[in-house]
Amino acid sequence: MTRIATHGSVVVAAHGTRDxxxxxxxHQLVDALRARLLGRPVSLAFVDVLGPTVREVVAAAPGPVTVVPAFLSSGYHVRTDVPREVIATGRRDVSVSTALGPHPLLVGAMWDRLCAAGWRRGDAVVLAAAGSSDPRAVAEVRIAAAQLSGKVGGRVRVAFVATGAPRVASLVAGLRAAGEARIAVAPWLLAPGLFYRRLGLAEADVVSAPLGVHPDVIDRLVELAEPVAVRRTA
Structure with a gap:
């Protein structure tokens, strides 16, 4: 395990869910990150649905502050909401990292989840993302699908749960009608919630778990929390 010794605090900005x-x-992701950062203050803030807000947490955090957007692509929340909340604090000692994904570490976590759920060679694979109206975020989802295809050894199709087309259920039905014997859905989602529950209605043969508190997800958070820090092996 690699731990990081440096100063300042980290605020993980998550989407928020009522689930x-x-x-x-x-909270588990933040706890795991805190354990890797040698006692540095690590706090959780939410961009939507829940509080405390990014503005509230950043305003109270000891400086300097690194804000890590825990999102799998750089959509509206990452490009607009998080920076706006930071600017509203009036602080000048805050930096915002890039989004959590896409990244090969996260694709590795998704692959582990898919294998654990019962994927078989030859299954048709659908990467299921929340979706975004930002074409840059959609392009990032397709990057993740291309990386997953290298592990699957075949094509990985992309579908969306909430915004964009095709929707997951429609794509699964179309693949079934085209004669695919088994269909596996790999959620490009960080945590369970409404979007993940909707995947259960798609009638796929396999639906893997969200990325969750996978070791590779924690490694990626560490990279973003202090990308230029001096690292040492515990």
Missing amino acids: PAGVAVA
Whole structure:
């Protein structure tokens, strides 16, 4: 395990959900990151649905502050909401990292979840993302799908749960009608919640778990929390 010794605090900015299991995952991610940062203050803030807000947490955090957007692509929340909340604090000692994804570490976590759920070679694979109206975020989802295809050894199709087309259920139905014997859905989602529950209605043969508190997710958070820090092996 690699730990990081440096100064300042970290604020992890998550989306927020009313699902208690999803909230628990957000707290578990922050706890795991805190354990890797040698006692540095690490706090959790939410961009939507829940509080405390990014503005509130950043305003109270000891400086300098690194804000890590825990999102799998750089959509509206990452490009607009998080920077706006930081600017509203009036602080000048705050930096915002890039989004959590896409990144090969996260694709590795998704691959582990898919294998654990029962993926078989030859299954048709669908990467299921929340979706975004920002074409740059959609392009990032397709990057993740291309990386997953290298592990699957075949094509990985992209579908969306909430915004964009095709929707997951429609794509699964189309693949079934085209004669695919088995269909596996790999959620490009960080935590359980409404979007993940909707995947259960798609009637796929396999639906893997969200990325959750996978070791590779924690490694990626560490990279973003202090990308230029001096590292040492515990």
